[in-house]
Amino acid sequence: MCDGPPFGAARSRFSTAIGARYLESMDEVRPSIGWGVLHLFYRVDRERAAREPGAVKRVIDAVASLEADGHQALAFTVLGHKADLGMMVIGPDLARLQAFQNDLAATPLIPTYSFVSLTERSEYTSTADDERARLVADGVVGAELEAQVEAFATRMEHYIDQRLHPQLPPRAVVGFYPMSKRRDSGANWYELPFAERKRLMGGHARVGRTYAGRVIQLITGSTGLDDWEWGVTLFTDDPVVLKDIVNEMRFDEASARYAEFGPFFTGLVLDPAEALARVGFGAS
Secondary structure, three states: OOOOOOOOOOHHHHOOHHHHHHHHOOOOOOOOOOOEEEEEEEEEOHHHHHHOOHHHHHHHHHHHHHHHOOOEEEEEEEOOOOOOEEEEEEEOOHHHHHHHHHHHHOOOEEEEEEEEEEEOOOOOOOOHHHHHHHHHHOOOOHHHHHHHHHHHHHHHHHHHHHHHOOOOOOOOEEEEEEEEEOEEOOEEHHHOOHHHHHHHHHHHHHHHHOOOOOOEEEEEEOOOOOOOOEEEEEEEOOHHHHHHHHHHHHOOHHHHOOEEEOOOEEEEEEOHHHHHHHOOOOOO
C-alpha cells in the first residue's frame, strides 16, 4: 500500500487551487477492486512556459499534493516526438486522479495521449487447487503436500496484492503500450475455452519470468474504460530489455496469434523538477 498520510488527510494543506475546488465538488470514486491508473502524455507550450515561470511550481505542487493524498506519481521525459513529458499516476480514488489531471491542464502542458485503466488480478492466475493438482501429479502427498499448498497460497496472496496495490519501482527507463486480444475470424481469443486461454497465458507468463530481476511489469485492465483492453507498463534500467522482452513475447502463441498492440512510449524517469527542466519549462 502507499506510504504517507491517510488518504485525504492533507488535501486542504497541499492541494492546488484548481484541484482543491474540483475535489470539493466531487465525492471519492474508489474501485471495489484495485486502484485507478492514468498514463498522461504532453507536449510543452514553450512560449507560454517562458511567460509563466510559476507553472513549474504549479506542476511540482500538484505532484506533491497527489502523493500527500496517498497516491503515486512517476514523471518521465519521452524519447521521440509523440510527447515531451509523461506522467503515470496511480491510487485509490479516481476523483483525485482527475483533479491532478485538471491541475496539469491549467499549465503550459498540451495533452497528446492518455490511457485510463485499473490495476487487476489476472483471471488466469494459478489457484491453490491448481497447485495441489500439480503437486499430486508429481507424487507429493500427506503433510508435505499440505505444507507446500499453504506456502503457495501465501506467496499468491502477496503476488495478487502487489498487482492490485503496486509500488511504482525506482528504475531509469519506463516503457508503456496498450494492447488487446484479437477477435478475428479464425483467431478470436474470446471464442477459446477458458482452459485453452489459461494454457496459452501460462506459456506467456513463463517467458516473462525469465526476465525476473531485469524488468518489472505492471499490467492494468482497461476493457470498457479506454480504447484498448490492457495497458502494459515496463520498468527497467536497461532499454535493451524493453526490446528483448517484447520481441520474445511476440513469438509466444498467445501474442503471435491473438495480440494487437497500440502505440509504444519510452521514457527516462526523473524527479519531476528535473523532468520539467529537460522538456523546456523555465525556472520556478
